[in-house]
Amino acid sequence: MDEFHHIPVLLEPVLKTLAPHPGDRYLDVTLGGAGHASEVASRIAPDGEIVGFDRDPDAQRAAGTRLAVFNLKTTLIQASFIDLDAQLRAHGFDDRQNGGGFDMVLADFGLSSPQIDNTERGFSFQTEAPLDMRMSQVGETAAEFLARIDPNELADILYQYSDIRQSRALARRICERAQTGDLRTTTQLAELCCGIMGYPKPGHPHPATRVFQAIRIAVNDEFGAIDAFLKDIPRWIKPGGRLAIISFHSGEDRRVKEAMHRWQFPCTCPPRLPVCVCHKKPLGRVMNKKAIEATPEELARNSRARSAKLRGFLFD
Numbered sequence: 001m002d003e004f005h006h007i008p009v010l011l012e013p014v015l016k017t018l019a020p021h022p023g024d025r026y027l028d029v030t031l032g033g034a035g036h037a038s039e040v041a042s043r044i045a046p047d048g049e050i051v052g053f054d055r056d057p058d059a060q061r062a063a064g065t066r067l068a069v070f071n072l073k074t075t076l077i078q079a080s081f082i083d084l085d086a087q088l089r090a091h092g093f094d095d096r097q098n099g100g101g102f103d104m105v106l107a108d109f110g111l112s113s114p115q116i117d118n119t120e121r122g123f124s125f126q127t128e129a130p131l132d133m134r135m136s137q138v139g140e141t142a143a144e145f146l147a148r149i150d151p152n153e154l155a156d157i158l159y160q161y162s163d164i165r166q167s168r169a170l171a172r173r174i175c176e177r178a179q180t181g182d183l184r185t186t187t188q189l190a191e192l193c194c195g196i197m198g199y200p201k202p203g204h205p206h207p208a209t210r211v212f213q214a215i216r217i218a219v220n221d222e223f224g225a226i227d228a229f230l231k232d233i234p235r236w237i238k239p240g241g242r243l244a245i246i247s248f249h250s251g252e253d254r255r256v257k258e259a260m261h262r263w264q265f266p267c268t269c270p271p272r273l274p275v276c277v278c279h280k281k282p283l284g285r286v287m288n289k290k291a292i293e294a295t296p297e298e299l300a301r302n303s304r305a306r307s308a309k310l311r312g313f314l315f316d
């Protein structure tokens with residue numbers, strides 16, 4: 001297990017939001033190394049059930065080993081939660097309308113520490129490695145993506161996902177180099193970023209950090225997956241069920257916040273109408289008005305909790 005070590009973030013508030021009870025059914029759509037899941041497992045044993053998604057085969061293997069000791073009914077699905085609905089049905093699960101669903105669901109977006117720390121995966125530019133960045137380890141690599149994308153499209157991605165002001169110039173240069181087959185490694189991309197955005201200054205993040213983040217989000221279609229997940233998940237949570245979502249990026253948190261608001265206030269009638277005629281019923285309520293963030297104590301232990309934001313929703 002130690003080769004897949006990830007400290008679960010916001011563990012205490014996550015457990016408070018999920019409120020696990022013995023016998024509960026738990027769905028974890030970003031299982032990782034089962035950090036959160038093993039804490040939940042110990043609380044729902046001996047009759048509880050776990051269903052876990054991760055698109056990364058390394059994470060799935062580590063989670064399987066870690067969860068085995070709890071002897072719970074466990075289903076591991078190596079797939080993206082973009083296909084939540086189809087995957088759950090294919091594995092024989094029923095949604096809440098058909099008497100099924102889950103008591104608790106957790107989504108903890110982004111990367112596991114081992115994905116970042118294993119430099120061969122191409123998520124980090126600390127050492128030279130192929131420009132890969134695929135969480136699932138299959139499909140188009142970052143190098144292939146950059147070699148085929150239109151520079152204007154890449155500029156939009158850099159600007160919208162990571163607020164990069166020099167996005168046009170940077171995108172043009174990246175695409176030129178990638179299309180000639182001359183941009184294949186993490187350090188080549190980091191060096192190219194410095195050439196346009198400036199070299200890192202002491203005490204400031206490396207300029208390539210935000211470029212890598214934007215490209216990673218695009219290569220893995222992370223926002224597309226979150227949109228699909230937020231559309232499907234209400235069907236899979238039982239009455240009284242709890243949903244906890246941890247985001248690390250403002251684009252993720254905005255999607256979560258807006259979806260939860262829509263679930264609580266679904267009425268689409270114009271405000272001038274004296275009574276509701278759309279008859280859309282609330283699905284439940286937001287559990288905390290403001291997102292929960294890491295305490296200074298947690299940040300001292302785990303700097304990767306820095307940008308984490310937790311939101312919870314209680315379904316009727």
Ligand SMILES: C[S@@+](CC[C@H](N)C(=O)[O-])C[C@H]1O[C@@H](n2cnc3c(N)ncnc32)[C@H](O)[C@@H]1O
Nearest residue numbers: 008030032033034035036054055056080081225
């Ligand atoms: C922050 S980690 C989760 C860590 C986990 N909660 C723990 O405590 O060990 C996020 C995990 O979600 C996975 N992941 C990200 N996007 C995914 C998606 N669309 N579908 C399935 N897994 C995804 C990543 O591969 C990664 O292992």
